[in-house]
Amino acid sequence: MRFNKGRRYTYYSSYSSSRRKRIRWDRIAIIGVVVALIIGALVWFNLSRLKLLFKGYSFSQQNEILALDGKQIDEILSHDKMSHIEDWIATSQNVEYYDEYEKYFSIHKDLKVKVVVTTVDDIFNNYVPQLTGLGYTNDQIWQLLKTASASDLKYLLDKQYTYSQIQPYMQVKGYVLTDMEKYMQVYAEKKNYNYAVLITTYPFIISENKATQTYTIQNPDDILTLVKKGFQLADSYVPSDLVKPNIPVAPDCDNSMMRKEAAEALEEMYNEAKGLGYNLVINSAYRSYADQKKTYDDYFKRYDEVTAASLVALPGASEHQTGLSVDLTSTSVIQKKAKGDVAVFGDSEEGKWVEKNAYRFGFILRFPLAQSAITGIGNEPWHFRYVGKEAAQKIHDNHWLLEEYCLYEGVIPNIKENK
Structure with a gap:
């Protein structure tokens, strides 16, 4: 009886081993390749969506963006997430300014979306190129835009003031860009930037x-x-x-x-x-x-x-x-x-x-x-x-x-x- 039991055990073990040997690894490899290709294709065709997802855009925002053409999508992907992207898409076709809209709106939160768009379009079309030609850097321009209007920028360009000329006066609380010429006249006498700004802005x-x-x-x-x-x-x-x-x-x-x-x-x-x-x-x-x-x-x-x-x-x-x-x-x-x-x-x-x-x-x-x-x-x-x-x-x-x-x-x- 023991011998028979042992033989049955030996037979079962041999049968199990032979079944394991018959697993078709070549088929599994082919299936794996096919799955990988499918996944790769899905990723390829949805790469922009994945990038937008990783930037933090919601599914509805992704849909709004993906409805644009390829170059416009690439422009948006070249910037950090824009919290108001749907507003910019609905209001303006100037995708190259979307990031500027976002920055300007973060500084001037009291403005309406349409005002932000028209203001930024005006400033970046008509004044920023000239300011850049005058030597202003991007950071310096944005420093100006914390308080400057389009008319302020026009004044600076008309006077051909460089950033190094106006920057000391901008450090004084209460400065007004269009008073810059007056500041410089007072400074010539008092040799003090604070005095020049304050006595001009608040003469009383x-x-x-x-x-x-x-x-x-x-x-x-x-x-x-x-x-x-x-x-x-x-x-x-x-x-x-x-x-x-x-x-x-x-x-x-x-x-x-x-x-x-x-x-x-x-x-x-x-x-x-x-x-x-x-x-x-x-x-x-x-x-x-x-x-x-x-x-x-x-x-x-x-x-x-x-x-x-x-x-x-x-x-x-x-x-x-x-x-x-x-x-x-x-x-x-x-x-x-x-x-x-x-x-x-x-x-x-x-x-x-x-x-x-x-x-x-x-x-x-x-x-x-x-x-x-x-x-x-x-x-x-x-x-x-x-x-x-x-x-x-x-x-x-x-x-x-x-x-x-x-x-x-x-x-x-x-x-x-x-x-």
Whole structure:
């Protein structure tokens, strides 16, 4: 029985082995070749679709693109994926500009598709070739197109300005390409690109130049924000970090609050002055828009418009609304006034000390004598503005006013034009 079982096993093994030997590998190879050819053909005839797929185009976008002719498809494939490809196909037949449409639209998202197409067609047909001939690179042209219109480009070409000539002015916030000739004229005198752009674009920074347009400041919390007629605060603006400095307050003062950073700097100055025998007192600090309007209206009733404007700032144009300015007095001045004597903080020993040392604590004398042509406000030897120690040091070292600091350093508020 064992022998028979063994024989049956041997017979089965031999049968299985012979079957394995009869597998037709040549047929399998032929089938493999045929399958490979079929797959190759499918890939070949759908290569463009695969390339579009790998770039990230959806199936519907692929269909839109593949409906174009071969050269147009190749043009699209030569660029990165265009998110708005369907818009460009539906709007323009200038496939060679599709990538330009996409780039321009990414910069100017507020424009409608048709406006993008007509603008790019105009610029790249009529101006880009000439700019290239003038030495502008592709990157430089796109740098221009962040702000430049077709008329701006025409101006540059008419003047034959190279990119190296205009580039320093383009670094200044608020530049206008069509003012380039004026910038260059100012630069010839001042040798400062910031000054050239800002005094041209916003001449009222110097108050003897009348403000014909007003702007609302969008970043009022910036401690370097220039606030004056032309650059004004919204009537709703109230600093969020107002505190009461730990400093004596004049008997008739009901607005001693300041922004925290300015209050701490004032406390530091007060303590040093007190150690030298000078007793500083807050006479006025934060004033709301409504409070400033009330003050201005009172001056307007008592004086003519020109006089009132020189004595008190317009509502929204007062630094007191920032919470960064303070009108100082002293114990000695208050005592003299109580006796009926004429006393001005700027003439006191305390006032002289503060004027000399305020910059070390981040404050500047904001409205010095005989500077109203620049500041727009008459002499106020008691009014000090906090700008931070770094800016105050630079203003002190250069004998500047805040307006001059802003002009030379290129510091301009984030503003919105009032319509």
